[in-house]
Each structure stands twice: as C-alpha cells, then as structure tokens.
Amino acid sequence: MTAPELRKLQSHTHEAPEKHRRLRLLRRGLERDWIARTGCWSRVKRVLLTYDQMQAYGLPAAEGKRDDPRWPAFAQRYGFDVDQPVQWEVEALEPAELQRLVLEAVEAHIDRSQLARQLAVEQRQRRQLADFLRQFDGSGGW
Known part of the structure; x- marks a missing residue:
C-alpha cells in the first residue's frame, strides 16, 4: 500500500476499532513488505x-x-x-545526536567479523583500481 493510500485509509475509516485494527495490519504488512523487498533483512525493528x-x-x-x-x-x-x-x-x-541514537540502535546488530571481511575486500578493490589507473600515461594511452 502506498503512502497516499495509507493516508486515505487513515482519514476515511470512521469506526475507531476497525481503524485501529486496519492500521495495525497495515504496519505489519509494511514491515513484511520491507523484508521481502530488501531480501537481506530477517526482521524489522x-x-x-x-x-x-x-x-x-x-x-x-x-x-x-x-x-x-x-x-x-x-x-x-x-x-x-x-x-x-x-x-x-x-x-x-541535533543531527549529531540523531546519528548517535541511530548508530546505538544498529550497533548490536553489526557482525564485526563480516564487516572486517567486507572492508578488507573493498580495500583490496581500491588498490586494484589504483594499480589499473597507474597503467595509463598522461596522454591517455597505455
């Protein structure tokens, strides 16, 4: 469901208990949709x-x-x-405090060993790219 559809549901649902139920279901659906669309998250917090x-x-x-x-x-x-x-x-x-709060919430979910491996791969790729670029001389040739 799109954001405009959600707003329409929120503004046009007149019976409070039904509205609450639909919004709860919608939130759960949005979380499931996020998990399905990203393909890399097992849950949403x-x-x-x-x-x-x-x-x-x-x-x-x-x-x-x-x-x-x-x-x-x-x-x-x-x-x-x-x-x-x-x-x-x-x-x-304040932006710095917002960043601190987000990082604090994410910190517990970071796999440090996987992060270290990924950073090593990226560093190796940067060196390879730099080595490749050094092969060119000032005229653009090999």
Missing part, C-alpha cells in the same frame, strides 16, 4: 523517538494529527488533553 527522549531533550511540541488512532491512549498514559493532540518530530534533534 522500529527505532522511535520515545516520550522519555522527548522529555530529556526538551523537544518542542507541534500540533498533532487529530485522526491518529494512537493519540488517545498516549494522551491518557502521559496526562495530555485528548482533544489537543501534539507530536514531536525526531528531526528536532
């Missing part, structure tokens, strides 16, 4: 901006989406006004 991070970083709130099915539960859990949705954007983080 969402890395989100948490409420605790929002508090710790003092991120500014923006007006939230009134039709977000997650908002009422979030508002009740953290003491917000259900009728005044707010949201926080991960883009409000």
Whole structure:
C-alpha cells in the first residue's frame, strides 16, 4: 500500500476499532513488505523517538494529527488533553545526536567479523583500481 493510500485509509475509516485494527495490519504488512523487498533483512525493528527522549531533550511540541488512532491512549498514559493532540518530530534533534541514537540502535546488530571481511575486500578493490589507473600515461594511452 502506498503512502497516499495509507493516508486515505487513515482519514476515511470512521469506526475507531476497525481503524485501529486496519492500521495495525497495515504496519505489519509494511514491515513484511520491507523484508521481502530488501531480501537481506530477517526482521524489522522500529527505532522511535520515545516520550522519555522527548522529555530529556526538551523537544518542542507541534500540533498533532487529530485522526491518529494512537493519540488517545498516549494522551491518557502521559496526562495530555485528548482533544489537543501534539507530536514531536525526531528531526528536532541535533543531527549529531540523531546519528548517535541511530548508530546505538544498529550497533548490536553489526557482525564485526563480516564487516572486517567486507572492508578488507573493498580495500583490496581500491588498490586494484589504483594499480589499473597507474597503467595509463598522461596522454591517455597505455
């Protein structure tokens, strides 16, 4: 399902329980689709901006989406006004901190021995390419 189709589903589904069910199924489907399309991932782990991070970083709130099915539960859990949705954007983080958080989330999943082997292959390929290019003289000939 495309992003416009998702937005249409979100805005045109009127019955809340059915909407929640469809969105949960859609999210699971998007994760399965990502796995199928990439062909190299066995699972997807969402890395989100948490409420605790929002508090710790003092991120500014923006007006939230009134039709977000997650908002009422979030508002009740953290003491917000259900009728005044707010949201926080991960883009409000400093770029260096955002990079640190992403790398921290990915770090546990890196196979260091495989990474070392791949870096060695790339280094060998760079040397081979440099050696090949040195065969040319200044006039473009051999």
